[in-house]
Amino acid sequence: xxxxxxxxxxxxxxxxxxxxxxxxxxxxxxxxxxxxxxxxxxxxxxxxxxxxxxxxxxxxxxxxxxxxxxxxxxxxxxxxxxxxxxxxxxxxxxxxxxxxxxxxxxxxxxxxxxxxxxxxxxxxxxxxxxxxxxxxxxxxxxxxxxxxxxxxxxxxx
Amino acid sequence: xxxxxxxxxxxxxxxxxxxxxxxxxxxxxxxxxxxxxxxxxxxxxxxxxxxxxxxxxxxxxxxxxxxxxxxxxxxxxxxxxxxxxxxxxxxxxxxxxxxxxxxxxxxxxxxxxxxxxxxxxxxxxxxxxxxxx
Numbered sequence: 456x457x458x459x460x461x462x463x464x465x466x467x468x469x470x471x472x473x474x475x476x477x478x479x480x481x482x483x484x485x486x487x488x489x490x491x492x493x494x495x496x497x498x499x500x501x502x503x504x505x506x507x508x509x510x511x512x513x514x515x516x517x518x519x520x521x522x523x524x525x526x527x528x529x530x531x532x533x534x535x536x537x538x539x540x541x542x543x544x545x546x547x548x549x550x551x552x553x554x555x556x557x558x559x560x561x562x563x564x565x566x567x568x569x570x571x572x573x574x575x576x577x578x579x580x581x582x583x584x585x586x587x588x589x590x591x592x593x594x595x596x597x598x599x600x601x602x603x604x605x606x607x608x609x610x611x612x
Numbered sequence: 613x614x615x616x617x618x619x620x621x622x623x624x625x626x627x628x629x630x631x632x633x634x635x636x637x638x639x640x641x642x643x644x645x646x647x648x649x650x651x652x653x654x655x656x657x658x659x660x661x662x663x664x665x666x667x668x669x670x671x672x673x674x675x676x677x678x679x680x681x682x683x684x685x686x687x688x689x690x691x692x693x694x695x696x697x698x699x700x701x702x703x704x705x706x707x708x709x710x711x712x713x714x715x716x717x718x719x720x721x722x723x724x725x726x727x728x729x730x731x732x733x734x735x736x737x738x739x740x741x742x743x744x745x
Contacts, residue, residue, distance in 0.1 A: 469616035477704065491616050508631045508676045516618040516625070517632040527640065532672065550674040 456598045459485040459559050467595070468565070471519050478524045482562040482612070487591065490554070493569050501571065504551055511571065514549035522547075522564065522612075530612040536604060543604035544588045546581075555588050557602040558611045567591050634682060635673055641689045642671070651689070659688040 460483070462468040469491055471484040494515065501511040509517065521528050535546045547554035547566065553575055556566040567588045575581060592601055605611050620628065645651035653671070657664040669675035670685065686693045 463614050466614045469614045472615040472617055474617060486616055494618060506675055508673065509628055512618065513620060513624060513628045514673070516620055517628045519618065520629075521632055521636065525636070527636070529639070529643075531639065531643070550672060 456596060458598055459483070459563060459565050462595065471523055473520055473524065476520070476524050478526075480523050481526050481528070482523050482564070484519055484523050485559075485563070485565045487565075487567050490566050490569055498552065498569065498571075501551070507550060509550075511549070511551045515552050515554065515569070518547060518549050518554075528612060530608045534608050534611070536606075541604075542585060542589050543602035544585045545604075555584050557588065557592060558604065559597065559601070560603060561611055565592070631673070631677065634677060635671065638671055638682075638685055638689075641686070641691055645689055656685065656688045660684055 457465075457467075459468055460470075463470040463485055468485045469488060471486060472480075494512070498512050498515065503510040503513075507514075518533060522530075522533075533548055535548060536543070543557050544555060545557060545564070547556065547564070551572050552569060553572055554566050554569045556564055556568075559565050568584060570580065570584065575584075595601070603611065642651065642653070642656070653667045654664050657667045660667070666675070667685075670677060670681055683693055
């Protein structure tokens, strides 16, 4: 059995950090290596969409940073439970990007995968992604409960 | 511990922090006014004479912010915008640097209710902070 923190210690998960940030972390954000590879290999090349202030990469960086370091981050508008019936898979939203994962505990999010909003809409891939997140979570063999959920996002933030 | 960070240009990172903080402050102000006097995005749209979707796009980040749009939104919320620059050098010298008593002035967007953003924002050699809501 394990926790996301122990898995990050072993190198099985990555812990998001901003080394230039002087504020202490308010929350923990863990990433699968596959997500980091997608960010570094795909998202980084996505251009800024006309009318946006930020590129898709900058949107994700801002959301990750705010989640981890901002004390008054509410999560409202940034998290959607994509299967309210029970899987606890959440969609982390920016204007152009979706990141999928789950809350292991309050203020601890494990981010599994990402996709561009335009691709999700075109391929209707949310169900497939949700199944992949659940399968990946099962393989981690986390201490139970492996995830938490709530209809009120502030209870998870 | 295996860690990960997203590498972006420091100049763009400063802009990203500023945009993010402004969105957060506007959302907090709207939430506060919603609790206090049931103010909604529709009310803001009516006050400003625009469609509700225009307000929604501004607040969600799907439409870019301008100084005018920030000012308009703050005005419609019944808030004022205050602007200060905070020295990043001084901030780095002490993690608990008290913004309110900073000898070198920060940029602050502030409101009538005095909510203070917790995230400092870097701009040039100075920190930018916002205070709305």
